Structure formats: structure tokens, C-alpha cells
Amino acid sequence: MKGIRQLAEHLHISIGTVSRALNGKPDVNQETRRRVLAAAEELGYVANQSGRSLRQGETKVIGLMIESSKETVENADNFFLGVTSGLQSVFARHKLDLIMLPCPSDEDPHEYLKRMVARRIVDAMIISDTRRVDRRIDFLSRAKIPFVALGRSLSASNFPWIDLDFEGVADHAVERLITLGHRRIAITAPSSEANLGYLFIDSYRRALERHDIPFDPSLVIRVKSSEQGGYQAAHELLLLEERPTAVILIYELMAIGLYRRLMESGVMPGRDLAVIGFRDAPRARFLQPSLSCFRISLYDLGVALGRMLLANMPAYRDFHPGGERNIIWPLELMPGESDAFRVGVMA
């Protein structure tokens, strides 16, 4: 099957009518439409996207840009795939397809994005891993390409984004640990320039100060968000002269390495050191001890992202009216064994 022309010839009708029939336009006879659809099905005809989008000026494809930097590869995990299903459930209703655009690690994300957008491969964009200052946001705003960002940024004052509630997590975690008697609480932060690190630490600092606990920079451990990073974090914790009694992890799989390094020194997580983690709670439940973890529903997050994006696309705005332009995505604590003790009680 070559194109709509062959299909039209096969049916002995004009190509215009075939197109209208396939696209559900009103002015076509019921019977004709039936025949066209049947023939298309039979011959396996599907409209060539290049021709269509050239004519219409839109591609019906949404891009989800992800960075395959070394660090992201190590911890991206099921994160994006989880979000993807939520996104697709929203897009499917509008016959929009979602593709993932992995930015090569040796290419500047901003250049990559520009290329993809300029080539008109997608109509709209979802970007992630936003930097503190992120040129992509200015670019997309200026170019008037609909987009949403997964992650806040200082770059533009007003653009649509959803971000995880890092502040809430840090705050909640600190409060909880303090209630359990902890006063010396360490925290891990990513070594990258992603914005989330700053927010996480800031909120941690504020929560501490609310309880008159002075902020100690040596308790902020900058390591990679991976098993290896967890191992290294534990290593650094053990070297501190005054050892903390609790640690907050920014990524749950770090607990694997952390646990190991601790045990190598005879320190038992969940008894000698409290641990609280972040993100994938189902997984955290199976650690030993199970990790107290702030859970996030990736599917729902995807749905929200999709809705917000459509609200910013003129062609779909009516289906997804208003809604907030920014969302701080809440997380839910799933208590585990890793912090289930009071300081000084067992010691």
C-alpha cells in the first residue's frame, strides 16, 4: 500500500473523499465512509505522517526529553517508564503519540532540544532534570513551543511545571527524626547542578533551624545518587568526628550501598543509624531493614503532567481547561524499619 491515491483508485472515488472519510469529517456519506474504512483496514493503509504533518503544521507527537548523562543512567531507573504510562493514558484520548528523546551524553541538552524542535519532530515537549538555570526554558517560551517541565527552575518567572515536593520531604523527614530524638541528622545531595538538590538542602536547613539545631555543612554529603554513592556516603558519615544518628537519602537505591558500608563497620542501620529515603517505596520495602520511604505515584504524576501540557496546547485547551500552572507534587511517607527506634533507648 503506497498512499491515499492508490486507496482512492481502488475504491474508484476521489482522494479528497477518502481523506475526509478517514478523518471523520462530516460531509461524507455513511456508506462511503464505511467502504473507505473497510478498504483501509483491508489494505493496511495508514496515513504517511510526513505528508500529513507537512500539510497540517503539526505532528501529533509529544516528546519527552530525558538526559542520558552518566548519572541519570545510573539512577533513572523505572522513573521515566512509570511516568510514561501516565502520560500515555492522557494522550491516547487525543490520538497523540509519545516518544522519548534521549539526549546523548556528549551533546549539550539545549542544543539537542533546539535541534529536535526545529526539525518539527514533535509538537510539544516535556523536559526533565531541569537545571537551576536552564536555557531550555527560555528557548521554549520564546519559541512558543508548548511544554511543561518536570522540575522547577529559576530561569523563567512563569512557566508550567510540576515538581516533587522536596521541601515537604526534607521537612517531614527532619520533623520525624527530631521527634524520634535525633539531633544530628545528615542528608545526601546530588553532585550535579540539578535544581532539586538546592531545594532539598534548603528545606532541610530551615527545618533544622526551626528546632534551633544549627546547620552543619559537614552533614551534607554530596555523592552520586546510586548504590555506589550510598556506599561512599556511609563512608564519609563514619569518618565524621561526631557521628550523626540519622541520615536522609535522596534516592532509595543508595540505601543498598549505605547499608553495606555501615555493616562493614558494624553499624546497624535501623538501630545505630536511622535512615529515611525517597521515591520508590515498593522497592524500599524489601530492603533489610526495610527503608522508611517517601512514596511517589509515577503514574499519577504522568497523568498530571499530560493534563498540564494539553492545557497549554491551543488545540486541546478546551478539553483540559484551566488547572494550576504549577504543582508541587505531594509524597507520602511509608514507614519502614530503618528509622523505627528512639535515640538513646537501645543504643
Added chain:
Amino acid sequence: MKGIRQLAEHLHISIGTVSRALNGKPDVNQETRRRVLAAAEELGYVANQSGRSLRQGETKVIGLMIESSKETVENADNFFLGVTSGLQSVFARHKLDLIMLPCPSDEDPHEYLKRMVARRIVDAMIISDTRRVDRRIDFLSRAKIPFVALGRSLSASNFPWIDLDFEGVADHAVERLITLGHRRIAITAPSSEANLGYLFIDSYRRALERHDIPFDPSLVIRVKSSEQGGYQAAHELLLLEERPTAVILIYELMAIGLYRRLMESGVMPGRDLAVIGFRDAPRARFLQPSLSCFRISLYDLGVALGRMLLANMPAYRDFHPGGERNIIWPLELMPGESDAFRVGVMA
């Protein structure tokens, strides 16, 4: 910047010349080309992909289809992102872009693939998670769409694929465990219909029989390839009347749940039960006990996949001559603590 026409007008030359200059065609004056390139850079012109691919009949885009089924989401992990970097390093040299096509979980993979291919969004395909019988392979072969599969299949007799050396892994693992004194060796298999499970078990069975150990179906544990699946696998192992002394895991993160369940019953992995795993060795090293793991270089695998694909694309064949049409991808054992004991010695 609208299109090539505006660019041409701005330069006071014809649109044909502009196109030739940009595309490096020979019959254009050095000085003219310089001016065109400069103007394009300045005005930020990038060719509209729809127009280009409509004319040329190719999109310069390669699709990597991944399934976001529940199970894949849970264990896909960094696997695809790792492969992706290898693929991109190959494609970059030919100005090909890679996009990931996540098949929605509620859509038939075959239908999804057909849609994507018919819409001409991509020139070629890399498919993964091949089924034992996989209609996608017949379809792509018949439609003459260049493709490679990550995973064998029984579907077509002769198509390009690369597959992990499941047989080698199972074989090697069994041999190793037998050398260490084990006679009763369990193994996990995915509950899905992916082909890898069959190969894995088949080879395991053959290796056993080579040593005159009868195959015991109750030692094949069908669980999900996730932490949860590992937990359940351990649970089932503990219920067996004659408990095995070793287990082979098809996915390394299963060890988390497995370890936990074992310890809950006072069984120490690496002392009371030997464990060997599969795939991501850096991560496995940080488990406690560290997991003996068959390592796989995702980047190199991506490079090989990319090369094989290009060898099957007429336009690029000359750059990537011959090469094997099928590759069994070797894996390397990284010994850990999880199987470092001899049966009966410590008991």
C-alpha cells in the same frame, strides 16, 4: 525563521542553491556556501523534517521500541538507557537520531509497531523483549523495514538479532555451583512469555543433565523479575521439602527481596544458600553479601546493535560491511560473596 524560502530571499539567491549549500552538495560555490551556512546559523534555520522526509522518503530517525508493560517497567531499569548511549554513539556519525517508542501497556505491541512504521516516523527499528513467537518480526521482514531485534525468536528463520548469552550464563552458573559442591540448584524464570525464559531454563536443564542431575521442575520458580519477585521466590524455596543449596536469579535486583525473605527465616545468603545473579554487576557489588553476577556492558551492546542495524540499511551498508547477522552476547562473571562457600564445609 519560517523556511528555506525566507532564507533564500534574505540571501537573494534561489531556494535550490540554499538547499544544496546546506546539504553539502558539490555544485555550489565555496563563497556562496559559506554565506548560506552563516545566514542559517544566524537566523537559526533548521530544515523542517516533515518536508524533508516527505521528499526523500526517509526520516533519518531510528526507533527503539520498548514495552512499558507492568513487568518491564518494574525491571527495565537503566537497561535501555545504557544501551541507548551505545546506539547513539554509532548513529551520531551518520546524523541519525534515536527516539524511544514506549508501547502503551494497553496496546498490542504488534499493532503499535505497525502504526509507528506505517506513519513513517522512523526509518528503521530496534525491537526488544522479543516473544517466543513474535509477529512483529514477520511484519518487519515482510514490510522490508530494516530492523534488529534484541532477543532471539522462533518466528522467522533468518533475521538480524543480538541476544544475551542466557545459555552461557545458565551453563556457567550451574557448572560453577556444581564445582562448589551443589547438587540441588534452583533457578528463577520470568512469568512472561518473553523468549529469554525458555532459553534460560533449557540451558539450565542441559547443564544439570550433563552432570547426571535430574531436572526437577519444582526448582524452577516463576516469579516477577523484581524485588517483590525475589521475595516470593525465596518464600517458595523455603517451602520446598528438600531445600536447594543454591539459586540462580535472572535479574540482580531480585536479590534484594530474596535476601530479605531468607533472613526473615534465619537463612543466610552466601552461607546457607548460594546465589548467582545476572546483569548489572556494579549494583550487585553493593549488596550484602555482594552478589556473584554476570556482567553485561550495555554500552558495547548498544554499539553492536547500532552497527548491525546500519549493516541492514541500504543507505549505510557500505559503512558497516558484513559482520555477523546474529550475535550471542557474552557475559562475564564477577564473583562476589553470595556463592563463595563450599557445600557441607560450613553448613
Added chain:
DNA sequence: CATACAGTCGTAAACGTTTACGGAGTGCGT
């Protein structure tokens, strides 16, 4: 001096769609 040829560029067709426009046919009321 005629011819050939290389170098450079403009012209226009083609790729596969969608869609504005208008025309053919029908039924109905005047």
C-alpha cells in the same frame, strides 16, 4: 573560431496529505 566542458545557479516537479471551494445531484416549496 567552433566546440567541449567544468563550475555555478535557477526553475520546476515531486513527495503524500488536508482542506477551501465549488459543482452536481436531489428534494422541496413557490
Added chain:
DNA sequence: ACGCACTCCGTAAACGTTTACGACTGTATG
């Protein structure tokens, strides 16, 4: 008999490129 509204369909232009072809120079060759 005529106009009108309505339904359905065909025609052709347009989207932004690439590229075959031919035209036009200037230079070398016979």
C-alpha cells in the same frame, strides 16, 4: 418552471523540502 437548501463529492492548491534538468558563464581544446 424556477429558486433554494442540502448532501455529497471532485478539483486543485498548499505545506517545505530535495533534486533532475537545463541555462548561463568562462575557459580550455581542437
